[in-house]
Amino acid sequence: MKRILFLGAAPTQLPPIRYALEQGHYVITCDYLPDNPGHALAHESHNVSTTDRDAVLALARRLEIDGVVAYASDPAAPTAAWVGNQLGLPSNPYDAVLTLARKDLFRAFLAANGFNVPRSQSFYEREAARAWARELGMPVFVKPVDSSGSKGVTCLEHEDDLDAAFDSALSFSREKKVVIEERIVRASYQVAGDGFIVDGKLAFRCWADEHFDRLCNGLVPIGESFPATHDEALLRVAHDETQRLLDLLGMKTGALNFDFIFTEDGRFWFLELGPRNGGCLIPEVIRYATDVDLIKYTVDAALGLDCSSLHMKPAHGHWSSYMIHSLDTGAFDSLWLSERMRGHIVEQSLWVKPGDAVRKYSGSHDILGTMILRFDSADQMREMMDHMENDVRVVVTEARE
Template identity: 65%
Template sequence: MKKKTILFLGAAPTQVPPIRYAREQGHHIITCDYLPNNPGHKIADEWFNVSTTDMDVVLQLAKSKRIDGIVAYASDPAAPTAAYVAEKLGLPGNPYESVLTLQRKDLFRRFLKENQFNVPVSKSFSDTEKNIAKDWASGLKLPIFVKPVDSSGSKGVTEVKDFSLYDQAFDHALHYSRAKKVVIEEKIIKKGHQVAGDGFIVDGRLAFRCWANENFDSLCNGLVPIGQTFPTTHALELQEVAHTETQRLLDLLGMKQGALNFDFVFSDQDEFYFLELGPRNGGCKIPEVIKYATGVDLIKYTVDAALGLDCSALKPTPANGYWSSYMVHAIENGCFKEIYLSDRARRCIVEQDIYVTKGDAVKMFSGSNDTLGEMIMQFSSNSEMQEMISAMEKDIKVILE
């Protein structure tokens, strides 16, 4: 295969796997990121201290380097930039406006409503509309969610159960919004677990999807995922509804290729609701867990699709066995000492990456940016997996000094 030049948007630890794959294929690798010490830069041929959200600067860089493909792996903020550059340069990608619709919560909720998808009562407001937003929100049934329209990794999201905390929640969401906009919506009474996982589009068709139960830790922040357990325990007929509705959405948006990251729920009436549909791969080692569970390498397909290579070999493949990602996290602020692992946790761990060392300051887990490490785990049964993930603090514990 002829050597290609690929521009990767982001070089953080979670974004290293596709860069490494491209290196193995002999491609010329360019990375850009506003953090010069990120590890992906170390395995790139060239790197640039450029924000992945500065679309025009990234476009000029892409033009000057005559790139053959662009990848925004596991990054919501960078996904519109990748689509914008690909569209301007005639490279493989998805329509910019469609990607932006998926990435922005306000645009996505509006799109869902206009196209008769199930959607919670929801409305977005700018930073100058705080009092108008409060009046509107006061008429909603608690609890409600207050979210930045454009953040990722659950940063800035608050579940408001007591309306006296509304102002604090609105300001918190604004702090994490680049657009300085907030979306407020009623909570969906869900059936069973929230669903996570990744999928992949080939020639406009949802060719592959692998879904998991999303898990949270109520000891710190019950809104930020601490692990995904594969496969999901939802009934197959409900999963087929999710697949059909996803394909309808992709058709309406004209999405052509590439990875998808899912977050959805079923209501207590078995109604399907999108929470998010990210136009990119999931973080939390989701693609890596999926490869263990199914043998399907979504990292490979992501890079290949960005270069316009044939991805038609991708087929539906069920998960084999019981697998989970796990985000190592602290339940309080402090100074990191060590990680306690029970004997059974040690037996289950297949891979682990720990990002902190003794003496580092750590914060209570309130967003994906507070993750201290990531693990991939394999379990002997679904019951063992569900029992452990629901109370993982018994088996994996961050010890502070």
């Protein structure tokens, strides 16, 4: 029986835990929230923060684990690499994973190696950040260097709002460091999705159009639709640039989560390349769309099992994930669905009950549930995903800004 340590036990992190249990592995979970549902599934659980690499390493040593997984978590990914490197378990180089997980290090790496990259600097002090924002000219993006799920991200239009944007980013940063970078105008949809590395090669990738809700925080994804609608020649450039990056970093195994854009002149720009599986049900939707189970490969790779069977497969059909969210702050009353939407729902999970406090959507921490959707055509999928307020609404009472 293989012993596998999962860093995180949140609702979005249940799929690999369930797979490991199905395979007969001994499952151990750890994070700082003892009520997270993954703990109830595990053989044993521990109240240890996934970002405390030395505490997790001590736990892993004591438990004599055979593999470690940080599923859908940027903050936990460096810890998983650190533990894997120290114990000689299947893993990627710690410095490479840290570079991908931290926006300041990633931007510096891209610039040093000839990738397209926005002008960007990172700051501990707000006045230095203010001076750089003035030099760039508005609008600029303000982000924590080490958060995920678009938490603490602001598109700053006016300098008068910099203090609030800086404080918001700071509140989501463990390093207490904030990125200020120029805004790059994209052509068409931002691209999301997941990939997987086998023996240093990008063996598989499945990309999607990313959707946002203009009625709340238009910077936070509310879902992805598969497959991506961009020209295949552009996506080949993205593939090749990803492989160049993996070679430079010495990445060898495991999942990748993508966010990138193309500009009007056809240039490719990395926004993020997370060294882990995507949230927002991306692996689950990819499984529906391609029959490729990246959840299985993530667990198997962490245990050093053979993953050579993984290869590219095109998406079939029209599939989306959707993050249920509120446009208002208040108390949850109900979830309203249009009649036409009901026919497209393949899976649905609601994490709140009547009376629970909900917030206006500002980041992944405000997600209230999830859906997997199937559509009849690409046009129908794009039209509905871009205007989901017509078909899905969270009803709240005592709404307030």
